[in-house]
Amino acid sequence: MSDKFKKIDKEFCITDDSVNVYGYRCLTAGLMLDEVKKNPIGYYLHGTDEFPREAGVLVRWDDFRKDGDKVFAKPCVNLSHPRGQRTADEVESGFLNAASVGKIKVIEASNAKNLMLPKQDKATVTKWFPREISLVDIPGNYSALANLYDKDDKDLNLSDLKNYTIENMSNTLLAASIYAALNLKDGDESDVVNAIKDLVDKADKADGFEKDLNDLKAESVTKQVEDLIAKGTTDKKLTNELAASLKKNFAENPDGLKDLIDKMPAQVSITDEINKDEELKKYTGKSWDDLYASEELQGIMTKFPDLYDKLRAEKYPNLKSN
Template sequence: MAKKTFILHDDTVNTQGFRMLTSGADLSVFISNPVMLLNHNDWDLPIGRWENIRKEGNRILADADFDEKDERVAAIMGKVERGYLKAASIGAWPPLETSSDPALMLPGQELPTVTKWLAREGSICPIGSNHNALAMYDKENKRIDLSDKKQLIKLFDTGNGSNPYKNEVQMTILTGLLKLSDNANEQAIADEVRKIIQMRDNLQTENGTLKTENGALTAKLQAFEKKEKDAAKAAAIGLVDAAIKDGRLDAKGKDAWLAMFDSNYEQAKTQLEAIPARGSVAAQVQTYAGDKGAIKLADMAFADIVKADRLKELKKEPELYKQKFFEAYGKYPA
């Protein structure tokens, strides 16, 4: 597979409401260990490595070198090759420097701009937090949940004790995300966060209940469908056996007719009912022997025609032959 170039990062605003300047990215650690992960799963083995990691304008680009000898990677490579996986994501440590300068703010940006940061890894992913994705890790190399409001507040605290934009970040979180007043205390913030967590837990519980109920309903439906199918099969066997008994069908065609019933019960039943009942073969042969031609081929079952040694005569009428063969065996002659 030819190497493909991915956009790992750009300067656009991500879904958390902040952006990271490409010009402030330190790629040295990443270049020294250019690991490629899947969805930032660093507890799993890498799926490849990145080559030619570089900055071009406001973007960070890299060429994907997949580990083709890894059986797990084959499916991922296939989806990339066929265009089903197109996104890549940069993994980074918390910001080294940030700025609340309005000149750096873009439309839709709610939080400060990260002006200096350190890249950690790059991942293939379906969807990222900005159009080219983002993940962050703390100093213990644990993934930071960027959807966690408290984590997001801490993210912009560089720890130097002089964070000029900390209040602005808090205001954005309080009024914009948590819908609290700008003078809300820590208890109010904690209570609101607990509500959000409780809502999440309730939704997860409700989802689990719905899955259980859906499984039970599916099992009932499958049992009902099996019961109906078994009943239809038994009815089909009864109809075919009756048709064989009264001479409308040949026993050799039983399996073919049962297959027709299994495919379309009502249609097979209609076709079978359209075949007229036949008299006994003894009576037909006797009548035929006493009066040549008294019994028309159209009035005889295929098996009776064979027993009366009139098959050659039947084949002289191709359409009637096909009809009689079908009535007997549920299929047309080859």
């Protein structure tokens, strides 16, 4: 650690769920700690006339830890600050024991009664983060005011909060949420309108694309089923009646249909068998040479492979089968 900085092994409670002296509370569950860790700095008493913020950052916070509703952190004091060494001495000697969150950015808040605790008469801040965390002598007093800020970074002081209705609070928070969701800076409402129109256009295009994609997928599935039925019929595995039934039952399941048809044997009619037997009789008693001379060997090889193999073995007894 550089001599210009001093990390002190002492934990400070920087926030909890309790009601503060101003009548509101900030829930630990809603603390956006990742935002805090991006720039975990602090001052002395949130900045004083003697040591204003322009004097520089006094403290950086490390080793954040949650324990129930309490959040703890350890200070690393900037000894180059005009009050740095004095602050480090006061912390180590136990004279400076408190920390206070400052410039609180309110993201969401609620006036719900079930969130209210005794002595609480202001809104419950349910999503928030502080811009800085200062070392203070007396937490919660007016010299260490933990200010609230709205979407425009304007103070929400005590008088504001007294007159802040749930409608006003909701509208302010809704506007801030909209700017954040659209990735816009607080400003011209026309930017919000244009951004929303752009989102609507993109949503319409996405819906149209999804519909086209679904239609294309349905057409592909239908063609797969039709092709499988046609092949099954050609292969004499399906009767017309069975083909119609399978086409309906497997209309959206071509994989299941293919698996079923692959396992089915070809259907052979009795008439086909009789005709085949009658044709086979024409070749009874004929030799290989006879059939070769009549140019019938090719047809026999295709229709009656067993007979073909038998005649070839007789003609060429020493010829090995492939």
